[in-house]
Amino acid sequence: MSINYRISICIVITVLITQLSGCAGQQTRTKSSVVDYLYPKESNIVVQPSIPTLNIPIKVGIAFVPEQSPRSRGINLWSGVVGGGALTEANKTDLLNKVADNFRVHDFVSDIEVIPSAYLTAGGGFANLEQIKTMYGIDLIALVSYDQVQFTDEGLLSLTYWTLVGAYFVSGEKNDTSTMLDTAVYDIQSKSLLFRAPGTSNVKGRSTPINLSEELRRDSIKSFEDATTNMISNLTVQLEKFKDKIKKNPEQVKVVHAEGYTGGGAMGPFETTIMILLAGVLYCSRRMKI
Template identity: 55%
Template sequence: MSGKTRAFFTFTTLLCLTTLLAGCAGQKAGTKSSVVDYLYPNIEQKTITPSIPKLKLPLKVGIAFVPESSDKDYGYNEWTSKRYDGSLQETVKMELLSKVAQQFKQLDYVQTIEIIPSAYLTPGGGFNNLAQIKTMYEVDVVALVAYDQVQFTHEGLSSLSYWTIVGAYVVKGEKNDTNTMMDTVVVDIDSQKMLFRAPGISRVKGTATPVNQSEQLKADSEQGFDLATSDMITNLHTQLAMFEQDIQNNNKTVEVSYKPGYSSSSGTIHVVLLILAYALVRRKRVV
């Protein structure tokens, strides 16, 4: 083999290896859904003016994941020829919704909580779709759950950029990161008014060899969703307690009335119990 041939062969080999490794290092996989995209698909064409919510207690609450975005980042492992993304299976969604539903079931002012399958929500369906769900499930308000998860194996790639109903949320990623955001937005269907929201975030720092990368990313994805859901539920508990006090005070943000057989006295007792429980927890922490 001549010197020129050997040099050309060496250059070609290095170029192929560099391209291959760069392809593996630069992989990014992600999946997301957005409450904003679901509720306001044509926001630039229409001005929406919510009215004051008129809540009749106890409430019937629906809870559902908003449709997943069709804009995904698919990862591809060059070593194993496996294509992957972080899409949530319906069974996993139902498990996560059940955890969130438990927070509502504990509330005196909630009569029922209905877990709504994803198939009943249409992409960009907005409040017209929610009106259909209101008729089908006889719910008053709905808790819409969205998520954004990005996994990548290259430093410097922008990671998670999620536009929430109250503004942008951006997290810069690093190598082998799995960044996840969960977001629950509770909406009164009739008034088209957001009552409150509760976000949750997580970051899983993983390690993976090129061969087991797909399996490790899948495990990190599941852990990321679980941790973000736990964080969201903690924030949801706080928001529900604050909202309950708003109901008891019957402030200007909502108008409250009561269905036959229900009064505000039981709700007041529930607020007192929440305050006592919070005081006990703080006391234990101090001790």
Template identity: 50%
Template structure:
């Protein structure tokens, strides 16, 4: 075998290695925070039994992000979280039955803090209800044959070669703190597909991550209205499961008007009376 044939064989082997390994280079980044893990860290040995919520209108609402599952893989900075919480708070502010909204920094929520931690936050901020925000985001990078080919022939600086998928879910879970009762929840989702060169891959993934969070949060905010309406219907159907009261000076209005509150109060009293009558 002459030198030229040996050289061609070596080139063929190199090309085969590049093609077979380059087609399957895949990476996945997963970041998340869990309401279940935060509220029920010891759920196998202890289960919280929710009571009947006593909702005093207008409500004092808190908004907070639950801690990430891993500090090393945080997807959002504290500034990012505050910006998203402000978007959610703007949505709540238009309702007359909301008296005040507190944006609670992440430092006040402990990992696996549970309802004991929420009791501390309730005392500290004077809130009744809390909206816990959590998220789950996966970024999948598939470095395929095109990127390897363009890298070796044309150059990765010129031709996009990384195919990126970003999947994001943001979830808002609303709890009455004293009763431990979940009132309702609203999810928001987003999926982004984009391209980037290996040189700017990290920057592009970061931009996709934040953009996906923003779009998912917008989807969440749209769903809040729907879930609120469903919550109102649920109260009408089972008024004995909720106790509605007024703070001094509050006469009702907005989405939960005075006549609606009076009706709930009467129905709630009737439901409790019928329950007592059945026992006798």
């Protein structure tokens, strides 16, 4: 075996090892932040929350805050940049509707508006919320943010990728998608945070290198959906805690009921029925005495 042939073999092996090691441990992160949206670093405005006044029934808006640019690390030799991509507007609307349904069941909510992401500007802060309040006539807004990390690693099966058949049919890519969603409910007028609820999810999957991006997109959406389900459960708990907080500390939140409102703190249907029955019994007893 000639020296030149041996050198050529060594170069090929080195290139293959480099490519294999370069494809391992690829990560993509997409996120948005309520803090960055409401309190941008470049703003000199000092936000001073005041005691919120809740006019019951209230009108609520719900929206995703603007996301930051996705950050990727690593290139897959077969499918390019790793990552399932950020949520589309259609995905956001579907998830927000699920969260909105959780608010609609409460009688103290008169209406809830799903607000398109285009109406929220990056770093817009409370000035942007005031615009949305005027546009939609809302009192509160539920701001949804997220942080999703997708990590792809190659198992031993990835060694078969160097045959065309292996690249198409061998699921050597191990995918891990972790998601955290967070809903923060603010009273726009007072700039006060009322309550918040997180939701988490972790999805594990496998894929071939050829359909890696497609599988990651599917894992991304599933992880968002699972995190939304978890967050809705936590929202129910946090909402009940907030109602208890109002009862125990009325000085922290002022509640004003609209004229004719019969839900929440006033008499509900059950209490109204009992009062009617009691009135009927009282009337009959008086008639019997006569």
